[in-house]
Amino acid sequence: MRILMLGGSGFVGRAVVDDALSRGWDVTLLHRGTRRPPEGATVLVGDRTAPDGLAALAEGSWDLVVDTWSARPSAVRDAARLLADRVGRYVYVSSCSIYADPVDHRAAEDGVLVEGSPDDGEVPYPRAKRGGELAVTGAFGEDRSLLLRAGLILGPGEDVGRLTWWLNRIARGGPVLAPGPRDLTLQYVDARDLARWALDAAVAGRCGPYNLASRQGHCTMGELLDACVAATGSDAELRWTDPARIAAAGIEPWTDLPIWAPPGELHEYLFELETARAFAHGLHCRPVAETVADTWRWLDGLGGASPQRPDRPVLGLDPKVEAAVLEG
Known part of the structure; x- marks a missing residue:
């Protein structure tokens, strides 16, 4: 598998890169160069907040891309549009914070969501994550988008x-x-369990939103x-x-x-958070x-x-x- 990680030197992104490398996958990561990257990955340098921040991704194709971005949704939009014809599946680490308050947890992934737009700039965290989801599905469609609505992440x-x-x-x-x-x-999820499940789910062709955390x-x-x-x-x-x-x-x-x-x-x-769907598809929490x-x-x-x-x-x-x- 060829995987592109947008980020990859920090917390959740690093867990994804480490898991992918342990599988023997071909890993490319795009990051700003402010942290030491994992050994064994191909490193591209780019700042998604800069006008030409995606220039390093002008060429290349991958089986999947993983993105943890939580700032302005327009950055997710730009990356997704650029990669839509050259990547098989887009895995976006979203958040359960996108469920509108008061949350009806019984609705699980079908709950009411906060408003958001893929064209948003700097907005509050819940709206930013919802805008990121819309940016991904707008470029890749529902059938090639995997949205991880994570709860509290530790590890x-x-x-x-x-x-x-x-x-x-x-x-x-x-x-x-x-x-x-x-x-x-x-209730929480270890970043390494999130990473393992995300890559397994991508390989299995999973799509759509999944609440990702341990059982209550x-x-x-x-x-x-x-x-x-x-x-x-x-x-x-x-x-x-x-x-x-x-x-x-x-x-x-x-x-x-x-x-x-x-x-x-x-x-x-x-x-x-209701997480039955993720557990039905193989989530394991240590x-x-x-x-x-x-x-x-x-x-x-x-x-x-x-x-x-x-x-x-x-x-x-x-x-x-x-x-x-x-x-x-």
């Missing part, structure tokens, strides 16, 4: 600061504010943080704290306490302990300094706020 290489923040915090040890309840369920209740908040303690070998003491107390302290779920959302509307939005341990091994090898995407805010709880709540 080695993460550059958003969710699981990596928890690992670094727990590695420091001492009392840790653990947001309860302990048995609160979580794949693990709990307690299991996630216990795995962080075990992986880091820390002496951290998890102090399980009631959501009402956390809210009273002005601590924001999802941002101050990454991954966590208290029981209620936000939790339902984030962690009750245990949380494996994802956590592998992420710590990667992060520890970087000295704890995980990469941070410049287009995303820095996440995590102020140590002084945490101490005040634990002492209160």
Whole structure:
């Protein structure tokens, strides 16, 4: 198989490239040259935000292209139009954020979507991803487009600061504010499981949208943080704290306490995605302990300094706020 990866040196894109290379595929990636590319891939340099950013793709043909772009949809539109006659299938990593609020998860992939346009410039993330989907299907048609509406993505290489923040915090040890309840369920997908399924699905000729995450209740908040303690070998003491107390302290779920959302509307939005279609077509999600341990091994090898995407805010709880709540 000949695969073109748009990006490929960062989190999800790197997982796709690594999986493709492990299969012995011929891998070409287009990226800006700001990160070290994977060994074994043909590297083309181009910046999709520049007027001539796709010049390196003027020639060549591939069996499939994988795209994780999450900024302006017009960049996806331009790439899809350029490649439509020279690529067999377009795999676009979208997001479950494109479902309009309030989300009816029972509708699965047929749920109501936010508005979007392939011609949009800079727009909010949900609209950008929806515009990207429309750009792909507009150029490749429904039958040659595979749309991965991913939930929360974790694993080695993460550059958003969710699981990596928890690992670094727990590695420091001492009392840790653990947001309860302990048995609160979580749903996510390891980037490597996403990559494996995406390539398998492309080879099988899958098309259309797929919600991509673990089954609901794949693990709990307690299991996630216990795995962080075990992986880091820390002496951290998890102090399980009631959501009402956390809210009273002005601590924001999802941002101050990454991954966590208290029981209620936000939790339902984030962690009750219907993923039966992907599982019916072969999705497999590894245990949380494996994802956590592998992420710590990667992060520890970087000295704890995980990469941070410049287009995303820095996440995590102020140590002084945490101490005040634990002492209160």
